[in-house]
Amino acid sequence: MKEPRFLTDGMLGKLTRWLRMLGQDVEYTTAMADETLILEAKKTSRILLTRDIQLFQRAMTRGAEALLIEGMDEAENLADLATRFRFRLQINLKTSRCSKCNTQIRSVRKDRIIDRIPEKTSTYYNEFWECPNCKQVYWQGAHWKRIEKTLRDARKALKK
Numbered sequence: 001m002k003e004p005r006f007l008t009d010g011m012l013g014k015l016t017r018w019l020r021m022l023g024q025d026v027e028y029t030t031a032m033a034d035e036t037l038i039l040e041a042k043k044t045s046r047i048l049l050t051r052d053i054q055l056f057q058r059a060m061t062r063g064a065e066a067l068l069i070e071g072m073d074e075a076e077n078l079a080d081l082a083t084r085f086r087f088r089l090q091i092n093l094k095t096s097r098c099s100k101c102n103t104q105i106r107s108v109r110k111d112r113i114i115d116r117i118p119e120k121t122s123t124y125y126n127e128f129w130e131c132p133n134c135k136q137v138y139w140q141g142a143h144w145k146r147i148e149k150t151l152r153d154a155r156k157a158l159k160k
Helices: 010-021 034-044 053-061 074-085 110-116 119-124 144-158
Strands: 005-008 025-028 047-050 066-068 106-108 128-130
Touching: 005 010, 005 034, 010 025, 010 047, 010 074, 034 047, 034 053, 047 053, 053 066, 074 144, 106 110, 110 128
Parallel strands: 005 025, 005 047, 047 066
Antiparallel strands: 106 128
């Protein structure tokens, strides 16, 4: 099965970041008109994800692959997408993408990014990842517990 590629509208910024962390290829836009989104989804063979029922219906009638996002929270949405498109609800930092620009991140030595991270971060953490495109730096900081909890909740939702 071919890896899905997604296009998300302006309502789904948070879901976009989650999917990118999970290694999914997701283009995100806040500036495209509905018709342009539909054309872009068709032209680039991406699945249009939206909460906008009218956009979803128009996309389907115009032959674009689309999915209406209806979950109450991120865990529910991630579980639904993981079931439908068969991806794991597990972050693999070898395949994760930059949450800002969608480029695959790569491991980077601390001494290469030390001037771009908080001093306390450099004291407590030794593993870092960087986006080769936008230079965003990532590490498994205090927020990692919240990320893992959301993914645990999503995995539980799979079993319902």
